[in-house]
Amino acid sequence: MRTRLLGLLALLAALMMIAVACAPAEQEDEPADADEAVEETDEEEDDEDVADEDVEVETFAEIDLLTTTEGYDPIRYEAAFMIEETWGELGVDVNVEPTEFSTLIETFYDQQDFDAVVAGWSGRVDRLDPQHFLGTLHGGQTDLGGNNPGQFVDADYDELFELQRAEPDLEQRVEYVQDMQAIAGEEVPVNVLFYRDEVVAYNNENFEDFVEMAGEALYNEWTPYEVTPVGDETDLTIGTPEEPDTINPLDSTTVWGWKFMRMYYDKLIRLSPDAEPEAWAAESWDAPDDTTWEITLRDDMTFHDGEPVTVDDVKFTYDYYLEQEFGYFMPFIEMIEETEVVDDETVRFHLDSPFGPFPNVTLAQIPILPEHIWADIDEPQDLAPEDIPTVGSGPMEFESYDIGEYQSLVVFDDHFTAEDFDIERMELIIYADAEGVFTGLQTQEIDMTAWRLEPGQIPQAEDEDFLTVVNAPDFGYYHLTFNLDVEPFDDPEVRRALSHAIDKDQIVDVLLDGRGEPGTSVIAPSNPTWHNPDTATFEFDMDQARQILSDAGYYD
Amino acid sequence: MRSYLAARIAQLVLTFFVILTLVFFLFRLGLPDPTSALITEGLSQEDIQRTRERFGLDLPVWQQYFVFLGNLFTGELGTSFHYRAPVGFIVVDRLLNTLAMMLPAILLAYTLGPALGVQLTWKRGRGIERGGITLGLILRSAPVFWTGMLAIFVFGVGLGILPTSGMRTLPYEASGFFDKILTLDFLRHLILPMLVVAAYYIALPMLIMRNTMLEVIGDDFIEFCRARGFSEARTMYRHAARNALLPVVTQAAVTTGLAVGGQIVVEVVFSWPGLGREMFQAVQTSDYPMAQATFIFMAGMILVLNFLVDLVYGRLDPRVADASVRS
Numbered sequence: 103m104r105t106r107l108l109g110l111l112a113l114l115a116a117l118m119m120i121a122v123a124c125a126p127a128e129q130e131d132e133p134a135d136a137d138e139a140v141e142e143t144d145e146e147e148d149d150e151d152v153a154d155e156d157v158e159v160e161t162f163a164e165i166d167l168l169t170t171t172e173g174y175d176p177i178r179y180e181a182a183f184m185i186e187e188t189w190g191e192l193g194v195d196v197n198v199e200p201t202e203f204s205t206l207i208e209t210f211y212d213q214q215d216f217d218a219v220v221a222g223w224s225g226r227v228d229r230l231d232p233q234h235f236l237g238t239l240h241g242g243q244t245d246l247g248g249n250n251p252g253q254f255v256d257a258d259y260d261e262l263f264e265l266q267r268a269e270p271d272l273e274q275r276v277e278y279v280q281d282m283q284a285i286a287g288e289e290v291p292v293n294v295l296f297y298r299d300e301v302v303a304y305n306n307e308n309f310e311d312f313v314e315m316a317g318e319a320l321y322n323e324w325t326p327y328e329v330t331p332v333g334d335e336t337d338l339t340i341g342t343p344e345e346p347d348t349i350n351p352l353d354s355t356t357v358w359g360w361k362f363m364r365m366y367y368d369k370l371i372r373l374s375p376d377a378e379p380e381a382w383a384a385e386s387w388d389a390p391d392d393t394t395w396e397i398t399l400r401d402d403m404t405f406h407d408g409e410p411v412t413v414d415d416v417k418f419t420y421d422y423y424l425e426q427e428f429g430y431f432m433p434f435i436e437m438i439e440e441t442e443v444v445d446d447e448t449v450r451f452h453l454d455s456p457f458g459p460f461p462n463v464t465l466a467q468i469p470i471l472p473e474h475i476w477a478d479i480d481e482p483q484d485l486a487p488e489d490i491p492t493v494g495s496g497p498m499e500f501e502s503y504d505i506g507e508y509q510s511l512v513v514f515d516d517h518f519t520a521e522d523f524d525i526e527r528m529e530l531i532i533y534a535d536a537e538g539v540f541t542g543l544q545t546q547e548i549d550m551t552a553w554r555l556e557p558g559q560i561p562q563a564e565d566e567d568f569l570t571v572v573n574a575p576d577f578g579y580y581h582l583t584f585n586l587d588v589e590p591f592d593d594p595e596v597r598r599a600l601s602h603a604i605d606k607d608q609i610v611d612v613l614l615d616g617r618g619e620p621g622t623s624v625i626a627p628s629n630p631t632w633h634n635p636d637t638a639t640f641e642f643d644m645d646q647a648r649q650i651l652s653d654a655g656y657y658d
Numbered sequence: 659m660r661s662y663l664a665a666r667i668a669q670l671v672l673t674f675f676v677i678l679t680l681v682f683f684l685f686r687l688g689l690p691d692p693t694s695a696l697i698t699e700g701l702s703q704e705d706i707q708r709t710r711e712r713f714g715l716d717l718p719v720w721q722q723y724f725v726f727l728g729n730l731f732t733g734e735l736g737t738s739f740h741y742r743a744p745v746g747f748i749v750v751d752r753l754l755n756t757l758a759m760m761l762p763a764i765l766l767a768y769t770l771g772p773a774l775g776v777q778l779t780w781k782r783g784r785g786i787e788r789g790g791i792t793l794g795l796i797l798r799s800a801p802v803f804w805t806g807m808l809a810i811f812v813f814g815v816g817l818g819i820l821p822t823s824g825m826r827t828l829p830y831e832a833s834g835f836f837d838k839i840l841t842l843d844f845l846r847h848l849i850l851p852m853l854v855v856a857a858y859y860i861a862l863p864m865l866i867m868r869n870t871m872l873e874v875i876g877d878d879f880i881e882f883c884r885a886r887g888f889s890e891a892r893t894m895y896r897h898a899a900r901n902a903l904l905p906v907v908t909q910a911a912v913t914t915g916l917a918v919g920g921q922i923v924v925e926v927v928f929s930w931p932g933l934g935r936e937m938f939q940a941v942q943t944s945d946y947p948m949a950q951a952t953f954i955f956m957a958g959m960i961l962v963l964n965f966l967v968d969l970v971y972g973r974l975d976p977r978v979a980d981a982s983v984r985s
Contacts, residue, residue, distance in 0.1 A: 204944075348742040429709065483712070487743040505741065505748060506931035507824060531824070534926040534935050537807075538823050544815045545822060 162590055162656070164195040168209065169220040171200045177613045178580060181295060182220045184613075185582065188603045192647055193657075210583075214251045217588050220295070225317030225578030225626075226357055228434065230377040231462040232279045232632045235579075235624045236263060239286050252583040254291030268456030270389040275458050280634040283623045287637035290597045293582040294621030296610050297628065299573045301617055303543060303563045304550035306570045308335050309525075312550065315375045316628040319574040321552040323364060324375050326498065327522045337527040341539040341548035345532045349503055350490045351469055352423075352482035355430045361552075362503075365511055365528070366406070367469030367494035370397055370416070371461050377631060379461045383411070383470055383495070392456040397465065399447050404516050405472045405495045416449045417441045418473035426482060434464045470495060498528060507532055543569060557615060575628035579621055590656075599650035601640035608642075663969075670965050677957045678730070682723055685946050713739060726950070735954075736947030740940070745951045749933065753918065753955060755825060756925070756932035758844075760917035763852045767859035768910045774860070775867025775906075776899050779875060780890065791868075794861035806854045806927035813850060821847045823929035851928040855921050859913060863906045870902035877901075911967040915960035 169182035179200055186196040201209065210219050229235060237243055240263050241255035259282055266278035286292070300319035304312055309329045315322040321340060329338055346359035351367065354360060370384035381387075384397040403411035420441045423431050440452040453460070475491045476482070492500035497519050498511035510529040513520060531548055533539045540559045542548040544566070555563060555571075563569045582604070584591040591597060606620035619627065623637040651657060710716045714725060729736060735745040778790045797805075814822035821827065825847045874880065875898050883893040922934035929935075933952055940948035 347740055350742065353742050427708070483742070487741070487747070504931075506752075506935070533823055533929040534938075535929075537927070538929040541810055541814060541822050545818065547821075547823070 162194055164197055165189075166217045167196050167198050167220065168201050168206055168216050168218070169198060170203055170206060174203045177298070177609075178220050178222065180613050181580070181609050184609060185220075185604055188605060188644070189600060191644060192599070192603055192651060194600070211249075211251050212247050214246060214253075214585070214587075216251075216585055218585065218591070219251075219583050220580070221583060222580040223578050225576045227318065227373065228463055228467055230317070230373060230577065230629055231459045232625050232629075233267065233459045233463060234433075236266070236279065236282055238624065239282075239291060251585070252291050253586045254286075254289070255586075256285060256289060259285045267458055268392055269458040270392060270456075270460075271458075276632060279625065279632050280636075283625055283634035283637045287623060287634075287639075289594055290601050290638070290640070291584060291586055292624065293584075293597075293601050293604065293640070294624055295580045295582055295604065295606060296614065296621045297576050297579050297619045297626050298614060299617040299619075300554045300576055301560055301571060301573055302551045302554060303569045303571045305543065305546060305548070305568055306332070307568045308332055308546075308549045309338060312572070313375055314572060314574045316377070316575055316577045316626070319554070320550055320572060321361060322375070323372060325550075326365065326525060326528050327519065330524050335549075336525050337529060338525045338550070339548045340528070340530045340550050340552050341533055341542040342530050342552035343533050343536050343539050344553060345506065345509070345530075346503070348487070348490070349492065349500075350482065350485055351471060352426055352428055353485075362509055362511075362530070363469065363494075364496070365498045366492065366496040366500045366514075367471070368403065368411070368496045369467065369469055370399075370465040373462065373466050377462075377629060379466060383416075384465065387461055387465065389460075393453040395451045395453070395460050395465075396444070397449050397451075399449065400518065401447060402518055403495050405493050406499045406514060407472070407475075407493050409472060409474055411470060411472075411495045413443045413446055413449050415470055415473045417443050418477065419468060419471045420451070422471065422476060423468065431468065434467050438464075497523070501527070560615075560617075573617055575619065575626070577626040577629045579624060579626060581621065581624075593654065595650055595654040596656070598640065599647045599654070602643045602647035602650070604640075605642045666965060666968060670961055674958065674961055677961075678727070678954060679723075681950055681953045681957070682726055683719075685949055686719055713737070730954075735951045738940075738945055738948045740943050740945040740948065745947045748936065748948070749951045749955060752931065752933040752936045752952075755930065756918065756934060758825070759848060759851055759925075759930060759932065760855065760921070761914075762848065763855035764859060764910070764914055764917055766852070766856040768863050768906070768913075770856075771860045771863030772867040772899065772903065772906050775864040776871060776894050778864070778868045779871035779898075780894050782872075791865070794864050797857050798861035800858070801923075802854055802858050802921060803923045803927050805857060806851070806924055809850050809854055810927070820850050822850060825930060851924050851930055854928075855924055858921075862909060862913075866905050866909055867899075867902060870905055871898055874898045874902045907970075908967055911963045912960070915963040916956070918956050918959040 167182050167186065170178045172179040182198045182200075186198050189196050206219070206221070209215050210221060223229070223235065223238070238249045239252075239254050239256075239259065240250060241257075241260045242248075243250040244253050244255065262278045262282045262285075266275050266282070269275040269278060300317070302319045302321075304320060308331065310332055311328050311330045312320050313322060313324040313328045314320065315324065321342075326338060342358070344356075344358045346354060346362050347356045348354050348359060349363060351363055354363065368383045370382060371379045371387065372382040374380045379387075383400055383403060385400050387395060387397045389395050397416075399411070399413050399416060405411060420435065420438060423435055424438060437453045437455055437457045438451055439454045442450040442452065444450050451460070457464075472491075472493050472495070475493055479485065479491075487505075494500070495517070497514055497517045499514040501510040501512050503509045508529065508531060510527060512527045513523045513525065530552065531542060533542060536553070536556045536559070539548070539551050539553070540555065540563075543551060543563065546568070560571060563571050584597055586592050610616060610618045610620050620639075622639050623634055625632045625634065627633045627635065648657075707716070714722060717725070726736070733746075735749065737743065738745050738748065741748060774790065778787045781787050810822045813820040825844060826841070827843050827847075871894075880893060880898055883897050888897075918933065922938050924930065925932045925935040926938055933955070937949065937952040939945070940952060
């Protein structure tokens with residue numbers, strides 16, 4: 103009897119653990135003001151609903167609007183309901199369907215079984231170049247699983263896309279990219295709802311002169327160079343709720359792995375805080391013709407184990423990544439046909455087709471690996487954690503990584519930028535969640551946060567004199583994508599009318615607490631090199647929305 | 659006795675097998691497709707397929723199940739989807755960290771708890787009893803994330819006298835597990851999370867002890883002790899408490915078994931790098947191999963400890979062994 107009872111207890115305990123473990127995951131990120139937000143909208147809309155009750159768009163079927171669950175992202179969830187209300191005033195029936203995230207992604211991208219979706223693209227460094235975001239509207243990416251599930255196909259846009267992809271001249275490319283944004287803005291296959299600020303904080307009693315970078319906030323490649331110690335502390339300590347998946351440069355597929363590794367590996371080019379390519383391991387680069395790129399390597403570089411960095415290491419690295427078919431990097435390198443060592447300071451890349459973003463996207467992403475270490479490793483993905491090489495040639499040297507606890511780097515004295523550092527070490531303390539990071543800030547255990555603060559923590563941080571809160575704009579965006587294969591979204595007039603009926607200012611003011619920007623173009627204003635400030639904005643204007651629908655004959 | 663042992667072991671193996679199966683399928687039913695954790699946006703279909711093959715996710719679920727069982731028999735727990743590293747290596751490390759916090763907490767709760775329970779019985783009817791029971795119930799009902807945050811707020815942020823996260827001040831080079839925990843710095847880090855867990859655990863042994871004691875002190879032999887002129891303390895602690903301890907021992911075994919999984923919430927609140935925090939993260943990222951391993955470790959530990967308790971019971975009371983075999 104006792105045995106059975108205990109057995110049952112054990113099983114119950116296991117089930118309860120599952121429940122306990124799952125529950126907090128769903129409540130992540132909940133802003134304190136989410137509830138108020140709903141109430142406010144309710145009140146406002148109630149008055150107007152009465153006035154417009156008689157209007158009904160007979161020709162529209164009910165529209166399913168997919169969004170995330172409230173637990174996954176309360177902002178996207180609430181935004182969808184705000185849109186439901188305003189579109190409802192136009193007489194358009196909307197049915198909001200909150201969907202579990204991976205199911206949402208599968209329905210949206212892999213099955214393309216949707217009317218309209220509220221989704222987002224995160225701002226990863228390699229997306230500062232417009233290639234990726236513009237590609238989400240390219241006619242060639244409409245297949246199942248492609249990045250253009252809304253089925254936008256526009257001949258002019260696609261032609262410009264090919265032109266900019268092939269264009270090595272920056273100014274000319276900017277022109278193409280701006281024209282494309284103008285087309286996308288006018289046709290609105292995707293309505294960019296908002297860009298969300300990254301709100302982070304640092305301890306101003308220990309360090310100053312932090313560098314802000316769009317999408318990266320303070321934990322970027324430049325902060326370690328620029329920060330100046332205010333007191334005696336020369337170890338910059340960063341608190342993070344996220345850690346690398348692995349520090350294997352042939353296996354890591356998260357930004358958290360690469361944000362750490364990029365400090366101890368060098369790349370041929372680094373992107374400046376304004377996302378412009380800057381000479382790094384490559385002294386200079388040039389495109390003799392549109393399928394060839396040539397780089398000249400610096401001659402004063404050594405790996406952390408004392409071996410010199412040579413053109414052979416560069417060639418080896420690119421060949422190795424191609425040979426290993428490392429998925430995370432394939433979009434950046436698959437156009438390379440051959441890598442050629444011309445002389446002991448020049449490497450030439452032969453491409454199978456013109457690729458204008460080569461310096462920004464490819465050369466600025468791929469770390470230079472030491473050939474003498476990696477050449478003997480045939481199956482890099484099978485490396486045991488303790489066997490993963492950590493020798494690079496980067497400005498900082500790998501020191502330690504204890505899973506779940508700690509990562510650290512020390513400045514590498516033989517690097518060509520060694521004199522630019524005012525700090526000696528950079529360390530990351532890994533916390534279980536954002537709450538732990540914030541406590542670390544309060545107890546001065548850490549000097550800055552690697553990731554955004556929770557909404558409730560922001561006012562608390564602002565109240566502390568020793569903390570400085572930074573609002574860094576993001577270039578990732580949240581959007582509403584129409585399925586152009588579904589009526590009535592095949593009609594651009596409908597898309598325009600409905601775009602006028604989205605109150606983006608309210609979304610930003612209420613849901614984001616003002617920490618963000620109403621959306622315009624897929625290339626965000628915080629990416630000034632490429633953003634087109636003249637992209638159509640569709641101001642919130644219900645009368646104009648009704649007018650457009652009426653002119654197009656939908657209210658007959 | 660021997661047939662009892664054989665029957666119990668057979669039961670143990672069967673139960674463990676059922677749990678393995680349940681864990682395997684529950685995760686596949688309940689968690690999102692791990693592809694979303696493994697695969698980042700912008701990968702081509704080919705790369706996605708390659709990644710699925712690498713982790714065996716291209717096979718039908720029933721085939722995955724047999725691969726899982728086969729691997730388990732050879733002591734292979736699989737490769738973590740998230741860390742891309744063998745699960746066993748991480749789990750053992752996490753387990754030790756968890757035990758380093760949980761065992762002292764349980765020890766504290768189960769020595770102090772019963773002693774307080776005796777005290778409550780002794781002072782029956784007075785204010786101290788009512789106060790003790792109320793305090794016990796409060797500690798038992800207070801959610802640990804709340805007591806944990808309160809402790810952090812008071813001792814960490816407010817007074818600034820105790821560390822609030824992790825198990826050591828970093829950077830710190832430890833050459834092994836014992837090197838890591840045999841330091842004053844570790845003890846300082848241990849204090850808050852351990853006390854929070856102990857405070858949560860202490861009510862149960864205390865109240866169980868009190869209840870059993872109330873039954874025991876009505877017995878004749880207590881009267882006899884008093885008649886012999888023993889001091890009240892001797893009567894209570896040496897004679898009554900001994901006879902009331904059995905249910906507390908059972909409870910201690912169950913608690914210890916569960917403790918292997920750690921107090922998930924406490925480990926998250928204090929960023930303690932233990933098994934519970936790992937379990938939490940594994941469920942969030944759909945890291946099947948990691949989640950399975952952590953649950954299997956916990957289930958195994960509970961089963962083994964229950965088994966041991968049953969054996970001890972069988973020794974103490976032969977009727978238990980008889981009944982179990984017959985049923």
